[in-house]
Amino acid sequence: MAKTIAEINEKIRKGKAVVVTAEEVIDIAKEKGVSRAAEEIDVVTTGTFGPMCGSGAFLNIGHSRPRIKLGGGKVYLNDVPVYAGMAAVDIFLGATAIPDDDPRNKFYPGDFNYGGGHVIEELVAGKDIRLTATAFGTDCYPRKKLETLINIKDINEAILFNLRNAYQNYNVAVNLSDKVIYTYMGVLKPNLGNAHYSTAGQLSPLLNDPYYKTIGVGTKIFLGGGVGYVAWNGTQHNPAALRGDNGVPRRGAGTLAVIGDLKQMKPEWLVGTSMLGYGCTLTVGIGVPIPILSEEVLRYTTVSDAGILAPIVDYSEAYSQMKPDILGEVSCAELKSGCIKVRGKDVPTGSLSSYPKAMEIAGTLKKWIEKGEFLLTEPVAPLPGVESGITFKPLKERPIGE
Amino acid sequence: MDVSRRIVLHFPPNITGQPVVYRLVKDFGLTFNLLKASVSPGEEGLMVMELSGKQENYDKGIQYLTETGVEIQSLSQDVVRDESRCTHCGACIAICPTLAFSLEPKTRNVLFDHNKCVVCGLCVKACPPRAMISHF
Structure with missing residues (x-):
């Protein structure tokens, strides 16, 4: 058969x-x-x-004018830190990431109300996400600071x-x-x-x-x-x-x-x-x-x-x-x-x-x-x-x- | 006719020093079963109780509370489930001390029985998608 x-x-x-x-x-x-x-x-x-927990998303946000190299810099989405150790405008948003100022388990047990997983949910829902980034600036990527709203429909790729x-x-x-x-x-x-x-x-x-x-x-x-x-x-x-x-x-x-x-x-x-x-x-x-x-x-x-x-x-x-x-x-x-x-x-x-x-x-x-x-x-x-x-x-x- | 209702009492700071519950018993012949209380002199207080007695006396008791400045809410409104966020996983079921959550056998959906809820709030933080919301 x-x-x-x-x-x-x-x-x-x-x-x-x-x-x-x-x-x-x-x-x-x-x-x-x-x-x-x-x-x-x-x-x-x-x-x-x-x-x-082993979940996350790669995003390519597109190049700003003038250009900024997020690679090697620091990037946040709705205050949640994302990984930027890749090419200029590619970032990785991990599900378990939490804002730097989250009290964590300092007040035990911590609530953990908002993190990477929540950013992914809001991104998929079509909500605007606040991106803030700092970079060191180079001859070809001179910009050192970026603050902007991004939306899943506008960015180049969003890959789970x-x-x-x-x-x-x-x-x-x-x-x-x-x-x-x-x-x-x-x-x-x-x-x-x-x-x-x-x-x-x-x-x-x-x-x-x-x-x-x-x-x-x-x-x-x-x-x-x-x-x-x-x-x-x-x-x-x-x-x-x-x-x-x-x-x-x-x-x-x-x-x-x-x-x-x-x-x-x-x-x-x-x-x-x-x-x-x-x-x-x-x-x-x-x-x-x-x-x-x-x-x-x-x-x-x-x-x-x-x-x-x-x-x-x-x-x-x-x-x-x-x-x-x-x-x-x-x-x-x-x-x-x-x-x-x-x-x-x-x-x-x-x-x-x-x-x-x-x-x-x-x-x-x-x-x-x-x-x-x-x-x-x-x-x-x-x-x-x-x-x-x-x-x-x-x-x-x-x-x-x- | 006898009534028995679960209610949430909010005490403004200026009356937390008064024997309000005592008067409910003494003046109106009501009985109460205290489910939760947080009352400190000079601060806003909270009491969750089941209040029982004759309808007439119950109404008078509630009127007395209102006149004294106590704000009253019915208990079932205090922990609610956001149906759009509940994923029916079941992480709340074994957490709840009063067994307010149960599984519907056929669909395995998680049912929430407001009448069994004593507003302890354990489920609110234990709910992974944060679907349980407390309104105080």
Whole structure:
């Protein structure tokens, strides 16, 4: 029954492709069997919507008259510092950057109400952004100071380039200590007061293609409400992570680096986010289509929340001190029930990743494909798999010496 | 007819020294369940309470409070959700001490029950997209 992406695209063009979401495919395969489902279904769409700190945007703001060389200078967007160590008017706006005068955790826990992620959201929303810059001045770039409003519609390029998104599985965070802790996994109450997780589970892109058999460099995706592409594997990509019998990682494993034109994205899918006591970030919407090339590919997409296990980690000690200890494993289905058992105690759960929004993304991508507006791409290179030998290494600190 | 309402009382600095709540009990026969209080002499004070009693007495009590200079708001207006910013992630659910948030099982949307909210404000800062807003 093996299909090719070209054949599937032909069906998409004719409006005849059968597209289902990663949630719908579970019951279809149960009802019809994997073999028949694989024959009938052409594409399974996935989705995820969660805070992803490895996000940011490259901007080329155009040359002022007279010219200014921002490269090597200092540049701010709405008081948020951006990276300018590149060409004259190219800058990089990182999701976690915060204004120099933000009190941070000086008044603990800090609020972190505004940072790079919020600037990205406002930029995408078409709002004017205040750019202030100082430079040292050269013969060909004499200007030393620039203060201007910029708007996404006027600047040359605005490219979202997220270095690490869509983590394949993630920790469940708890707090064993006797005081509240403020983490990137949210507010964790003392003595196992709550457990926070962050995954779209059965809808999550990489959990539906656990061995990266279809998702590769060049895969066209839903990104921030528009179209984007998988640019590379994400940083910390760890295909060698512990896996279950179903092939699904039981620890944080693969990641994606993604890229796309920010100008066609939407603020609803790139949301500036504040983590109390931790910092600012960006909540990103990503959806990846999985072409059903074989029965095996279809079988992987039938993974359900019950078949996805995640490790429970104490963020007051084990996480912060880089200790490998976990407090057990729990399935996504248990997490979604609202309560899990940790060390014999009933612990209420909360999520940082939005399942309703993940469903909306998978549904939107499904519609785009059904309407023939979104064709699939053939990856130009695979993501490193289990056989690559790549592992996730800690920093090896070495003394600098005299 | 008996009524029971959750209200927010704002005390101007000049009356924080007066036994206002005592008079609600003594003169109007009302009972109160204090949910939150921040009252210091000479400063603006805040009290969140559930006030109960006969409708007639309740109305008189409220009239007394207003005449004394206390500003009254109904509690449900005090922490509100900006629906346009809520992403229905669920980071608020296990934070809330009174279980005011719950998941709608089918859609997994996060529901917010104003009646259970005691305006502690924990969700306001714990909400990642800052969708929970307190109005004091």
